[in-house]
Amino acid sequence: MIFEESTDNLLQVNSLKTYYKTKTGFVKAVDDVSLFVDRAKVLGVAGESGCGKSTLVTTIFRVTPRNAQVMSGEVKYKGQDILNMDLKVFRRDIVWKEIAYIPQASMDVLDPVYKIKDQMLETILEHEDLSKADALERIYKALENVGVPAEKADMFPHELSGGQRQRVVIAMALLLSPSMIVSDEATTALDVITQAKILELMKSLQENRKFSMMFVTHDLSLLANISDSIAIMYAGKLVEFGDVEKVFGNPLHPYTQLLLKAIPDLRYRKQRRLVAIPGFPPDLENPPKGCRFAPRCPLAMPICREVEPEFSRVEGFHYVACHAVNKK
Amino acid sequence: MIEGKDLRVYFKTRDVEVRALDGVSVAVKEKEIVGVVGESGSGKTTLGRTLLNLQRPVGGEVLWNGKNVFKLRGREEREFRRRNQIIYQNPYEAIDIRLKVYDVIAEGIRVHRLASNKEEEKEMVMNALRDVGLNPEEEYAYSLPNQLSGGQLQRVAIARALVLNPTFIVADEPVSMLDMSVRAGILEIFQRQREEKGTEILMITHDISTLGYIADRIYVMYQGKVIEHGSADALLEKPLHPYTQALITAVPIPDPSERAKLFSVKIKEKEEEYNGKGCKYYPRCPFAMQSCREKEPELKGVSSDHYVACYLY
C-alpha cells in the first residue's frame, strides 16, 4: 500500500501478515497490516489485548515465538527490507543502533544480577568500538538526560523505584542514538503521576533528538497526548489509521467511536455515561467472515458480515476499513 | 453502613515497619459508592481488606451497623461474611479455576445454606449469571474459568458476590486488568446494584477518572494516610491537596488539543529524603514549607463535604 501522506518515511510496514501456527490451524494475529512512521514523528498504535499489536512489534524486531510465521508482506526500514536481512547483520546493524526497544520496565527487563552500568556497557560495547572510559562517560550522560542521577549507575535494578527503572530502560534505548524507538506498553505498570512524567520525558527527548517513535499501548488517551499519527488495531486488523487530530476529532470506524466513549474523560463526567462495547473480541483462529468487528458493531449491515471492508483513504491522512464509511 | 475508625495496619519486614494504614477513618453510608484512590503502596487495598476483617489491624475498629466486626462470632460472623463481599483485581487469581463457573457461584449459597434444594440453588446461580450479563447463562455455568476472557471471568466473580445479596461490596481495582471496551460494562453492574438494591460500594482504584463517573465520595490515600476526602464533585472540581491536584492533572485526556495539561504535572523531579516526622508528601511536594517537614498535618474540613490534610489550607 502506498501512503501519499508519507513524506519522509523511515519505517514502512506493507501488508504484513504474521500468523501463529497451532495444532488446528493459524491464529491470524497480524493480518494484512500496512502503516508507516515518518522521520521525527510519533506513531501511536492502539488496541486491546489480543489485537495483534505486540505481534507487530515482535515481527519488526524479529523475535516472534517459534510457531509464528510471517506469511506475506514486508517491513522496510530506510528502504531496506529488514525481515529478509541476514539475522546476524540485522542484530548487529539495526537493533539498538537504528531501532531501539523500550519495553515495560517490569522487574525482568533488567537483569537483576548486574549493575545498571554493566548492562548498559554491554549494550554499547556490543555494537561500537569504544574504550570503556568513553562508554562509561556516555552512560552517565545518558542517565542524566533521563533524570537519573549518575551515581545510580552503580546500583542494581531492584534498588531503583519503578519510575527510575523505566527511565533507565529509556536511557538504554537511547545509548546508541537510534533513529527510531519502539515502545511497547512502556508506561503501563506505572502510577499515573510517574506515567505522566515519563511520557513528558519521552516526548521531550523525541522532540530534541528528532527520532521517530512507534508507541504501542492499550490506552488510547495516552496516544492523544504524544503521537502525531494513530493506528487502531482490532482483532489482527488495522481498522483506522490517520493523523491524530483527525482520528480523535472525527473517528470514523465504529470501533474507534465506541472505544472513545468507553474511555473516562473527566471533562465530560457529568454529561456522558461510559459506554461498553457489547460482546467480546473474536477467536482469531476462526475470525468471522467479513468485517471482524461486525458481530459487535451497532451499525453492521448485511454486507459487513460477508465482505471484508477495504482499507481506504477518506480524506487527507485518514484511512479506515469500514463499509459504512466507504459507502458514503 | 460500614465505618472504619482510626485503622492502623503495620507490616513488619525484617527491620523496617511499613505502615500500610496509619490512622485511616472511612465511612460508607447508605446507598453510597465511595471511591478510594491512590498509587501502589498507598494502603488502599489493605483498607478494603481490613474493612472486611480479612486483615487484622493493630489499632482501630470497624463498625458494621454499630457492631465491631473483629468481635463478631458464630451466627453474627457468618451474617457479616454473607452481607459484605469483595471483588478482586485479577479474577483468574480470585477464583479457584479448578471449579466450574456453576460451582464457583454456588459456593456461597452452599456455605450459607441459602437454597433448600438443588433446583433452588440452580435457579439462584442462573439468575446471578443473568444479572451480570452472562448470556446464555446455561453455557457459561458449565464452562471452566480458563475458557473465559478476563472480562467474562470478572463478571463471574461479581456474580459470586451478588448471589449472596450483599449490603456492602469492596471492589478492589475491579476493572484495571480489563480491556477498555469492557470496563464500562462492569462498572454498570455496580451502579445498577446500588440503584436497585441500595448496595454500598467501596471502589478502590488508582484511576481517579473512573471514579469521576461512578463515585459519590472520594478518599485520596497517600502512603497509608487519607490526605483528602470529600464529595466527588468538590474533590474533582476543586482538588486542594497538591497530590490530588497532580493525580488529576496526570490523567491523560483523550483529546490531542489538551496536550499541555498532561505535561503540567507539578511534582518535584528529585525527591528529598523523608525525615520520618513531616507530611508524607513533602519530599515530592512542590509547595513544601518548613512546617510540612516538622509535623504531619491533620485532616481538616474546608467545607461540610471536603476535608484535606495540608498546611496550605
Added chain:
Amino acid sequence: MNKLLRDLMSRKTFIFSVVVIGFFAVLAVAAPFLTPYNNPYRVGQQFVAAPYAVPAWATVFPQYKNLPPDVRITLTPSLAYESSGEVSQLNSSTLKVTVPPGDTVNVTFPLRWNWSSPYDVRLSFTLVTPNTQYFQVNLFVRDFYLMSLSPLPIPPEVTVVPGKPNPVIFSTELVNPGNSPYVASLPVQDQSLASLELPKMLLPKPGTYNVTLSFVNTGKTTEMFLVTLPGYSSLGYAYGRLGTDDNGASVFSEFVYGARFDLYLSLVASAIIIGIGLIIGLLAGYVGGFTDLTLNAFTDFFLLIPGLPLLIVLISIFDITGTIVNVNKAVLILLIISLLSWPGTAKIIRGQTLTLRNRTFVEAARALGESRMRILFKHIVPNLMGILFAQLAYDVPGVILAESGLDFLGLGITEFPTWGNMLGYATNNVSFVNGFAWWWVLPPGLGIVFISVAFYYFGTAMLDVLSPYKLRGE
C-alpha cells in the same frame, strides 16, 4: 475428566510412563502365572539349567549359536535289532532282550546331538534282570565304559537286585571311581574332574552318538532281560527368557518376582511417606504460627539425619533382634525407609500449602464465609493433588533405589530375589568367562532405570495436568 485424559494422552512422556509402569505392573501381578519358580533362591528351584545359561533367544547370536538347551528325550534302539530274535519290543516302552548262555547282546541307542556339549549327561532306565547271579549289564556312551551293573558288585560295579525292577540312573554329576569303570580307569588326579570333563567327551560336538547297553550272560541257561527305553536328559547352556544365574536358577523368575516385591514395597512405602508428609505438611503450612515452627523443626530434625548410614545401622540392629523376635525383614525395611523419607515430601507440601494459603482465591473463600476446614478440603487439598501425585511418583523410584541399594550391599533382603539382590549377586559373580552374565545384570539394572524414569514422567505429567495454576505458566 475427559479433558484431563485427553491432556494426558497428548504427552508422549506420559504414554511412555504408562506403558512402562503397565508392563511392570502386569509382570508383578501375573508373576505366578509367568513362572513356576516363586523363589529361585531356594535350593529346590535352582539348576533348572546350567549355571550362566544364556537366554534361549540369545542363540541367534553367532557366539551362542551351538549352546544346547535343556534336553529330555527317550532314546529308541536302532532299527537293526528288529530283525534279530534277541531283542524284541515288549510294549511301547520296554524291550525284551534274550541272551543265550555265555553270550553278550549289545543294544545300541543312537543319540542325535545338535549342539556343543551340555552341562551334564543323565541317563535313566529301569532294568529287570534274570533271577540268577550270572549276569552283568554295561553302559557305554561312544567308547566310554560308564557303568557296570551286576548282582555281586566289586567296585566300580553297581549293585542290582536280581529278578526285580531296578531303577538305574547314570549322571555325569554323580560319577566317581566307585561307580564308574571309566572314572576308575583314570589317573587319580583326574578322577575328581571327571564330572566336569565327561559331558565334553561324551558329546563333544553335533553328531550322532551311540548309547549302548551291553547285556552279558555268564550263566548256563538262556536268560531274559527287560529294560525300559532309556531316558536321556541334560541341562543346557541356553535357557528360558532370561537365562540362569550362578546357581542355574531362572533369571526371569528372579526378575519377575523382584519386580513384584519392589513395586509392592515402593508403593506401600510411598503411600506411608505421602501420608505422613501430607499430614505434617498441611498442618504446618495451613495452621502456621507455633504449630508450623514445631513441625518444621521436627521435620528438619528428620531431614538432617544421614539416611543411608542410619538405615544400615538400624537394619543391622533390627536384623539381629529381628531374628530373635522374628520380625519380617521386608516389613522392617519398609518401615525404616518410610520413616526416614517423609521429611522432603512434608517440606514440599508445606511450601505449596503456604503459597496456596496466601492466594487470592483462598482469601476470597474466606470472604465468602467458608470455614477453615471447608477451605482446607475444598480449595487447598484439591489444589495439592498435582503435587501429591508428583510426590508419589518421585518417591517410588526413591524407595526402589534405597531398597535396591541396601540389597546390593547385602544389608537388605537376602532370602528372596529383589532387583537389588540380583544386581548384588551378579556383580559378585560376573566375569568375562561367563560373558559378564549380561542377561543377569541388565534386566534388574534397566528395570530400575526404566521404572524410575517412568514414574518420574508420570509424576511430572500429573503435576502439570492437575495443577491448573502451573499450566498457565504462573
